[in-house]
Amino acid sequence: MVSDDIFLQNKIKSKSDIFKNLFSATGKNFLHLYLNCNVNIDIIVLDLDILENFNIFTILNMKPKQQFLFLAKDRKVYQSLLRKFSGGASAVLFKPVKFSAILDNIELLVLQDKINTIKLNSYIQVDILKEQIYENDTQLFLTSKMHKLIIMLASNLGKLTTFEMIDEVVYDSESSSRVVMQNLVGNLKRKLNLNIKNVHSKGYILYTS
Structure with a gap:
């Protein structure tokens, strides 16, 4: 005050x-x-x-x-x-x-x-409404595909995000291989230290940490 x-x-x-x-x-x-x-x-x-x-x-x-x-x-x-x-x-x-x-x-x-x-960890936050990512309250800019991926994972927090959903939203239904998707998820996970779990043959789940 x-x-x-x-x-x-x-x-x-x-x-x-x-x-x-x-x-x-x-x-x-x-x-x-x-x-x-x-x-x-x-x-x-x-x-x-x-x-x-x-x-x-x-x-x-x-x-x-x-x-x-x-x-x-x-x-x-x-x-x-x-x-x-x-x-x-x-x-x-x-x-x-x-x-x-x-x-x-x-x-x-x-x-x-x-x-x-949504606070994903001690320093990464996602504003779902504005589709913006923040690192320690400073807006963070990612590649287009990484940006789409984290917004989708955060919007679906704690729930399964399937490979089909990733292909449709992140890759515009270009039928990208799962290896390409796995590389993108892995890069995002390492870059922002996110708690993303792999669900065998189905997709990924993002959790807070």
């Missing part, structure tokens, strides 16, 4: 028991807190009235998909930011705003993030 509003700070602190971790800061000290905090901060509730003292793009350079819940009094300030903003799934509430609305929107952002993003 980043705000110079003492009342709002105290209000959110009074609900600290509903959060796993809660950090509260002013515009002046938040960036230092963020840079030196070893906890992965899911959502930043940012009061845009302090934007002049706060460099949001320093955070986006570190974590391009950082989620924000913006609190704004002036639509022009928010619209000016939005033109340059390219972070993760975020929302805006225009003041005055009920505190319950802040909590409701935090919950929605957390749920949205969980639904769209």
Whole structure:
């Protein structure tokens, strides 16, 4: 929670028991807190009235998909930011705003993030909806066939992805040999350290690890 509003700070602190971790800061000290905090901060509730003292793009350079819940009094300030903003799934509430609305929107952002993003291991995540792969929050670009393969495996997490499915989606039904498919799967598995299990004569299953 980043705000110079003492009342709002105290209000959110009074609900600290509903959060796993809660950090509260002013515009002046938040960036230092963020840079030196070893906890992965899911959502930043940012009061845009302090934007002049706060460099949001320093955070986006570190974590391009950082989620924000913006609190704004002036639509022009928010619209000016939005033109340059390219972070993760975020929302805006225009003041005055009920505190319950802040909590409701935090919950929605957390749920949205969980639904769209699958964490495959300690550093690889896949956004199924946007079909994007991230390594330590930095977007990762693979070859076209590797990209199609990991999106399909992740979409089918814990379930069998057959050789026929791989041929149809990854190779556009070109009837590629299973040796070619096996090489592609093996290269992807080694490159990203993925937990992919071979199901004899049928296909592959991707698990989280």
